[in-house]
Amino acid sequence: MILRDFSPTPYQGGKLPITDLLQAILKNGFSWPTEMKSQDVVVRYLLHSLDNSYTLLRNVSLPGVEVMIPFILVGPTGIIVINNSPASGIFRAQGNVWAVMDKRDGAFRPSKPNLVMRTILFTRAVETYLKEKNFAEIPVEGILVLTNPGTHVDTTRPDVRVVLVDGLERFSAHLSAEAPIMDRERRYKLIKTIENSLDADKPEPSPADAPGSALPQTLDSSFDQAVAPLRKKANFSRRQWLILGAFVVAEVVILVIFLFIIMFTA
Numbered sequence: 492m493i494l495r496d497f498s499p500t501p502y503q504g505g506k507l508p509i510t511d512l513l514q515a516i517l518k519n520g521f522s523w524p525t526e527m528k529s530q531d532v533v534v535r536y537l538l539h540s541l542d543n544s545y546t547l548l549r550n551v552s553l554p555g556v557e558v559m560i561p562f563i564l565v566g567p568t569g570i571i572v573i574n575n576s577p578a579s580g581i582f583r584a585q586g587n588v589w590a591v592m593d594k595r596d597g598a599f600r601p602s603k604p605n606l607v608m609r610t611i612l613f614t615r616a617v618e619t620y621l622k623e624k625n626f627a628e629i630p631v632e633g634i635l636v637l638t639n640p641g642t643h644v645d646t647t648r649p650d651v652r653v654v655l656v657d658g659l660e661r662f663s664a665h666l667s668a669e670a671p672i673m674d675r676e677r678r679y680k681l682i683k684t685i686e687n688s689l690d691a692d693k694p695e696p697s698p699a700d701a702p703g704s705a706l707p708q709t710l711d712s713s714f715d716q717a718v719a720p721l722r723k724k725a726n727f728s729r730r731q732w733l734i735l736g737a738f739v740v741a742e743v744v745i746l747v748i749f750l751f752i753i754m755f756t757a
Contacts, residue, residue, distance in 0.1 A: 497550050498559075500515040530575055584651075587649075
């Protein structure tokens with residue numbers, strides 16, 4: 492299987508710089524690392540089970556859709572929209588209702604977010620987009636994948652297929668056994684259409700953000716002038732001065748926090 496990752500901040504198996512991790516958490520919420528780890532589980536199973544006639548698009552931001560779609564799987568048998576979740580517990584999927592078992596009395600109560608409805612909305616968004624791009628004849632199916640091994644789901648004619656993590660290999664085998672409806676050229680055009688829309692949706696960089704623009708040059712020259720007297724006494728590189736400055740700022744922040752604690756506890 493071919494993987495194309497469009498994540499604004501690639502998870503890299505959790506091995507990413509602390510600054511990138513903090514920025515991703517601030518942008519996407521504290522659950523972001525857990526959700527990305529859940530996505531890695533799906534990727535690992537599909538990479539092992541599907542051949543290169545399948546392409547998995549990860550974290551796709553379609554035009555007009557505010558939320559990223561976790562996965563779009565394009566293959567000879569059609570398109571699968573995959574919504575993954577690391578949710579744990581005992582759930583029930585009935586129609587478009589998603590409920591969780593209350594441990595106190597064993598009753599099922601509606602759970603938020605509604606993972607079934609979210610999967611349906613992702614699927615409809617992809618269907619609408621493909622119809623606009625003249626791919627209306629390609630079937631689109633939505634599935635919900637629960638990646639926590641301890642999760643159990645009681646299904647009663649759910650509106651989307653629900654797959655537990657131990658059923659991913661079975662799902663992949665069933666997918667590979669279906670009759671193909673898309674040839675290689677059609678799949679290529681479909682994938683390129685999605686990729687081109689992603690490129691077109693990216694905002695143009697402002698002149699101030701362009702490499703070699705006046706603003707960064709002004710900041711660089713101001714910084715160099717500020718540390719010029721110190722460079723005569725300490726032979727540090729510009730990067731070393733920046734690191735030293737960051738440490739000083741961090742210490743000042745910690746000192747201010749301690750002062751506030753002392754003031755409010757005195």
